[in-house]
Amino acid sequence: MAFFRSLVKSGALTVLACYGWLRVRLSNKPTLLILTYHRILPADAPERAAEQPGMVTSPQALEDHIRFVRKLGAEPIHLSDWLDRNSQGKTLPRLSVAFTFDDGWQDNYQYAYPTLKAQNAPATIFLVTQMINTGKTFWPEQVLSLLTTQTIPKNDSSFDWLRPHLPLEPAPGANRPLSLLEADEVIARLKSLEDATILEALEQVYASHPEVAPTETSRSILNGSELTEMAQNGLVMYGAHTRHHYRLNRLKDGKILKEEIVDCLQDLNSLGEAAIPVFCYPNGDITGKGENLVSDTYKAACTTKTGWNLTGCNPYDLHRFNLHDGNSHSTRTLLATIGRGLL
Ligand SMILES: [Zn+2]
Incomplete structure (x- = not known):
């Protein structure tokens, strides 16, 4: 019975992967796939022992994803560039891919950045600005x-x-x-x-x-010098992910809501040209008041809704594909995750 179940599961995965591949190959309107990552950690990293499995991708899988999207004919692009060209009505590649990382984990510098640099793949990291340089974690x-x-x-x-x-x-x-x-x-x-x-x-x-109490021996969030180094040559840019990673739909205090959204951009702007006015909702939780503040402050916002983005899309409702080892450790599972998200 277990064998039969795994056979059915494997067959369904293959069908979804074929569907994902076909949709991506046949899209004829300029399309943007935004890939979302959180932590990048090798299989033997001790941090994995106390991390949610859905948060972690191996450096090898990230490299495989970059190579694979290029094979698919996609152009890795800065999220901000795609948004600007889209709003200005400029020509866009048929298929673009934006790599994004949520939360600002130190491992993004340690394990993702070397791969991004070697592959010359631009990326955006959404920072929780009041966590930088603190030694704290979520x-x-x-x-x-x-x-x-x-x-x-x-x-x-x-x-x-x-x-x-x-x-x-x-x-x-x-x-x-x-x-x-x-x-x-x-x-x-x-x-x-x-x-x-x-x-x-x-x-x-x-x-x-x-x-x-947590010790500060293993810092988990990026610090200022890592942010500066990754921004050199324009490879990595930084968007906003609130000041403290508070889920916005749970904030009753309007003043705190404003601080988390509006003041976060002020914090971010201290990073200079690498800062981009793009917001990313923590946990995907949105409220009407929060949405208004976001659209008054930023040029775009990423949600946790799954799917791709076409030219002319609403920049405040960007869809993404959330990836981790469990759903993208191979080409087939990556394509199946994309296929499932496009159903
Ligand atoms: Zn987050």
Whole structure:
């Protein structure tokens, strides 16, 4: 039965891959595929042990993607260039590909940049501006690290905020840290809380349990000198991904909403010419008020909606293909992911 299921799955994948290949090859209107990555980490990187699987791509897969899109006849292009040429009605290649990276991970410099440079592939990194040069990381990574290495004590009030989101049956015997997949499900459930609430709760945990506080030995977010180096020769540009990665639909305070959207561009502009006024919604969460601020401040915005973009598209509703090792480790899975996104 398992063999039959895997045969059906493999067949479906092949059909989707053929569909994706045909759609891309036959598109006759200038088309932009925006590929989205988060972390670029080798298979043996220790950071993978406390990271959501859907966040990670290997450097080899990134290189394969760049080579493959060129084989498909696509031209790697700066997202900003495509948007400008599109709005000015200038000629665009039949098929363009923009490589984008969300969040501003340090591994983008360590593992993606050498590949981008060697392949001469332009890219945009969407930065969380108040995280740069801080040594901090995002709350999902902090929670994953906590859950996969510690047993959450039963009678300790500093973990009360977390307890309702833990699995009911962690394991026979229960007293063990969670697996990465179990912890990943806790992250999904915690998204019902506000980001700032979770960050405050984590600070309280670290205050009463300093032994579980993150150490700064392995910095996870890009710093200023890495940003400057990658921007040399115009290879990497930087867009906005809010100041603190707060999900906009959860922000009740209008002042904070404005800071996260509008002031983020001011932060970004300190990077000079490499900064582009393009916004990327954290988690894809959008609100009407947020959308108005974005369209008043930026020339375009990336969503988490899946699909490609044609000339004349709404620049504030850019569609992308979110890639990770699980859905693009081979040419067939990459094409299937594109095919599925175009159904
Ligand atoms: Zn993000």
